Amino acid sequence: MSTPTNSIDSSFALDARALSDLKRSARDNPDQSLKKVASQFESVFMNMMLKSMRDTVGQDGAMDSDASRAYTGMLDQQLAQALSSNAGAGGLGLADMIVKQLSRNMGKAPGLGGAGAAGVNGAAGVNGAAKQNANSGVRALEKLQTNVKTATSADTSPQAESFVATMLPAARAAEAATGVPARFVLAQAALESGWGKSEVRGADGTASHNLFGLKAGRDWKGPTVQAVTTEYVNGVPQKVVQRFRAYDSYADSFSDYAKLLTGSARYKNVLAQGQDAGGFASALQRAGYATDPRYAEKIARIIHGGSMRGVA
Numbered sequence: 001m002s003t004p005t006n007s008i009d010s011s012f013a014l015d016a017r018a019l020s021d022l023k024r025s026a027r028d029n030p031d032q033s034l035k036k037v038a039s040q041f042e043s044v045f046m047n048m049m050l051k052s053m054r055d056t057v058g059q060d061g062a063m064d065s066d067a068s069r070a071y072t073g074m075l076d077q078q079l080a081q082a083l084s085s086n087a088g089a090g091g092l093g094l095a096d097m098i099v100k101q102l103s104r105n106m107g108k109a110p111g112l113g114g115a116g117a118a119g120v121n122g123a124a125g126v127n128g129a130a131k132q133n134a135n136s137g138v139r140a141l142e143k144l145q146t147n148v149k150t151a152t153s154a155d156t157s158p159q160a161e162s163f164v165a166t167m168l169p170a171a172r173a174a175e176a177a178t179g180v181p182a183r184f185v186l187a188q189a190a191l192e193s194g195w196g197k198s199e200v201r202g203a204d205g206t207a208s209h210n211l212f213g214l215k216a217g218r219d220w221k222g223p224t225v226q227a228v229t230t231e232y233v234n235g236v237p238q239k240v241v242q243r244f245r246a247y248d249s250y251a252d253s254f255s256d257y258a259k260l261l262t263g264s265a266r267y268k269n270v271l272a273q274g275q276d277a278g279g280f281a282s283a284l285q286r287a288g289y290a291t292d293p294r295y296a297e298k299i300a301r302i303i304h305g306g307s308m309r310g311v312a
Helices: 016-028 030-055 066-089 094-105 116-152 158-178 182-193 250-263 265-271 277-286 295-303
Strands: 224-233 236-245
Touching: 158 182, 158 250, 182 250, 182 277, 182 295, 250 265, 265 277, 277 295
Parallel strands: none
Antiparallel strands: 224 236
16 A cells, blocks of 8 residues: 655645745745656646536436536546646656746756856846745646635536526626626625525425525614524534524515615725726625635635626
């Protein structure tokens, strides 16, 4: 039985721990880090290619499910890492090209320890440039990590597509009232309701039509339902019973959500984000809309996901 390894080379770039290791390596050993960052870029691009290939083949057959699609995504990540590490004993060649280009930019021939074209700056100048390039590479990889995660984790199931098609008119109305793009509104509704599958319901099964998880505070005069929900206290999830607003229709839910955003100074920065998906999601989290520490990340992932591609 083989022994598990935690080396950077065997970790996938979409793993946050691997990125943390790369950052440390960029500080302590920039020359080696540059090669590892380039190799991880190659892995990420291979994963994107595999994802694109999967998208050309339907995954909604009788034997398919959300779980099978999730495991397929995990398999693709491992395949990408293996292919980029082993193809031709030197990866696919993309990593080598990245290293050569960055090495040329910092005035150092690939594979050489001397100062090369650094001239009067000497070896110290080259080492400084190496560290700068390595750190820039890690930051670029971190950004690519976020973009790939949003693309590869998107829910494109029939349930998601049906949810978007059904709720789009109400989301358009909310957009007209708030200026927040309809796909942003839909993404938040999808997250809060599990694409409509986890809509807030009373203990007796009473539907609330509440797609945004809006609670019924003291100022709420309309109907309510009580339901168990998850709240995060100091980052730890806890199950609690809360009172939620109830509506006569989903359109009313979107309308009330729009009133909340436009009628509260708390969400002023949310409305100011315009077409910036990440800014919108982060502003919601900073405003305290939800206690989930990953709330912004989850909304941004849905906004960029496959089910939102047709929503302008």
